[in-house]
Amino acid sequence: MPETVWILGVHMTKFGKHPDKDLVDLASEAALGALADGGVSIHDIQVLAAGNVTGGPAGIGQQLQKQIGQTGIPVYNVTNACATGATALRTAIMAIKAGEADLGLAVGVEKLSGAGLLGVTGTQRGDGEPWRPSGRFGNVAPMDGWVGTETMPGVFAQIGLQYLHDHPYAGAPLELFARISEKNHAHSTLNPLAAYTKRMSLDQIMNDVMVAYPNTRPMCSANCDGAAAAVLISGAALRRLPAEQRRRAVKVSASVLTSDPWQEACQVLPDVSTLTRQAAAAAYEAAGVDPADLDLVELHDCFATAELIHYDNLMLCAPGGAVDLFDSGATWRDGRLPVNVSGGLQSKGHPIGATGIANVWEICQHLRGEGGQRQIDGARVGLAHVIGLGSACGIHILEKAV
């Protein structure tokens, strides 16, 4: 029987603009916060997994150690696009499950304020400049803009509309996705750590700047700065701690990471569904949990169009029933299965390396009964999901200590 792993301490910084803090400051704040929350010190930690995507080649883990404690432990610097945080978390969990460590620290951090469109760079072509084929497609001009789009809002817009093609929808797509965004912006008003906490009306969302139809600006994840960290502990080590320290520990009932298996069209438009379905199935089985058992879900709403399809991919509804699930009101905070009570990436913000731990932090708040104004009463089981385009899917199912 593999070792059960627990979250002993967890911390998330305020998401938003942090002009006076660099990557290492933010990572340190999250790491020190998680250590304090767990009642342990850096000297207790036997493995560190650190995630960052856009900060450059230097190992963020060792940079963090230079600030909070160079103890000589193994450091794994990981990257997996927007699933980087979940990958760091899972790396520390695997080390504990393998019996190589009793306590581990996972940190995810990003500085993205003002980053604009991710994934595309653009080019300027001079008059008369030679057409020169390059790259694997032998293209003479950028693929992005000439052969479809590589912008994230555009990619996920197509993924959302594809769902409405496969499962015909009679209403107006713009209005449907705006209503999903309206929910998450409403939720954010109760989350003091969210980057944006403004309630937005349906009209405001629909009439805001169009980025890639049907995604308007408020339907897109918000670039911002932030970090999150978690202290993981083996069940055996947890049992040796005083009852008061054990009380707030959260059980990691499932930790799953998948990549995208080959499907027709998957190299034309990323398939973020198949790997999510496979991760969800594996996670539910590992945890012995049914989707109906979930008290709350934090899923990867990098765009409003993405939230819809993940209702289906995470099996929160019958196949093809994502619109019906949303229309039932179930995914609002006061509904049967609240989704993205934190405000989601659209308003809480999406510092990509931190997101896959920040969503776990949110679930822990509720399982510990520390969710403040937005507490989901009696929450016992929650699921945190992220997608990194390319692709990677991380799912963690967490349970309240019995």
Add this chain to the structure above:
Amino acid sequence: MSSQVPLVSYLTLGDPPRLIARECRQCGARFFDRRNACASCGGQAGFDDAVLPGEGALRTFTIVSVAAPGVPVPYVAGVIDLGGTSVRANLVNVKPDPDALALGMRVRLRTFSMGTDGDGVEAIGFGFEPAATTDQGVA
């Protein structure tokens, strides 16, 4: 002497122009770029050219209004099902307006000039237009 170069190497400029996929000899999976092996079956048996039909159905789309510097907006990007093989492309000869676009609509391949370089080489781009429109070139 004037000559032409296609926007991508998988566009052939014959009459009519066509998109060409690389099909795995082992499992039939199709790709558009240079391959080291097959991503579907892992096979190393090699690939053959497969000419795709010039007409198909629009599986999904978006209208991009915010893009990287140098990319003219708005434009319509989409995925087209060409007889069971999906391709990524822009839509042309259609208003960038959701009311002018329908999921599942029939579209057909069109090529157009992207301009001539200093050596007199003309680049030929491609896109898909609604199959119902009249036969005319792309501005």
